[in-house]
Amino acid sequence: MSSDPPLLELQDAARAFGAGDSRVRALNGISLQVRAGTSLAITGRSGSGKSTLLNVLGLLESLTGGRYLLNGRDTGALPAREIDELRASTFGFVFQAFHLVPYLTVAENVELGLTYRRRPRRERTHHIDALLEQVGLTHRRDMAVTTLSGGEKQRAAIARALVRRPLVLLADEPTGNLDDASAADVLRLFDAIVAGGVALVMVTHDLSTAARAGQQIHLRDGRVQP
Numbered sequence: 001m002s003s004d005p006p007l008l009e010l011q012d013a014a015r016a017f018g019a020g021d022s023r024v025r026a027l028n029g030i031s032l033q034v035r036a037g038t039s040l041a042i043t044g045r046s047g048s049g050k051s052t053l054l055n056v057l058g059l060l061e062s063l064t065g066g067r068y069l070l071n072g073r074d075t076g077a078l079p080a081r082e083i084d085e086l087r088a089s090t091f092g093f094v095f096q097a098f099h100l101v102p103y104l105t106v107a108e109n110v111e112l113g114l115t116y117r118r119r120p121r122r123e124r125t126h127h128i129d130a131l132l133e134q135v136g137l138t139h140r141r142d143m144a145v146t147t148l149s150g151g152e153k154q155r156a157a158i159a160r161a162l163v164r165r166p167l168v169l170l171a172d173e174p175t176g177n178l179d180d181a182s183a184a185d186v187l188r189l190f191d192a193i194v195a196g197g198v199a200l201v202m203v204t205h206d207l208s209t210a211a212r213a214g215q216q217i218h219l220r221d222g223r224v225q226p
């Protein structure tokens, strides 16, 4: 076991929304650790706090209690600008509904994931082509994403999420809109990405998908079920 700090660590984390009678404790006393090259699956009923947990881990939502350490560094004390930079350099996001831009090609959608374009065009093209090969979409490179199957769309979205070489992939029901065969393709791709050293945190309602992850937590009313 590595003595380095975990990539992601929550210590007694809490997130509440609203005040007074309408106060909702979406997360309540969550502690977890995720190391590089490992995966965590989050399950739980609707309203149990899964999306809030993913948003907290992705620095889209701040904590109202406890601590969130990223590579051992307390994110609670960081100014907003640094949080934005950390989010962009650390995380790739994958969604159930893909969120691709319909009138762009597959390669153009992947390139959208690059927020800055200081690298020479040839280098960028090479990087994008390598990603498309990794996700098995080389033959679809210059097609409009509207012409792709659901599984292909999700693999394009995964390539886009990887384009800045994130340390962590955060996926919210990534197989929720896919048939079984396409879902299996996406899960195999995730296995390869994790084997390459990226950490994966995935929300899923599917227990067999969750069972593939190295760690699983089940949320209930904002708490981890023992």
Ligand SMILES: Nc1ncnc2c1ncn2[C@@H]1O[C@H](COP(=O)(O)OP(=O)(O)OP(=O)(O)O)[C@@H](O)[C@H]1O
Pocket (backbone or CB within 6 Å): 017, 018, 024, 025, 026, 044, 045, 046, 047, 048, 049, 050, 051, 052, 053
């Ligand atoms: N921005 C917000 N303002 C107020 N309440 C919120 C907000 N976001 C989430 N909540 C509440 O926090 C609780 C947890 O919501 P969350 O979306 O994290 O659950 P979930 O498990 O992801 O649900 P689903 O599976 O339906 O997406 C719910 O009671 C929800 O209404």
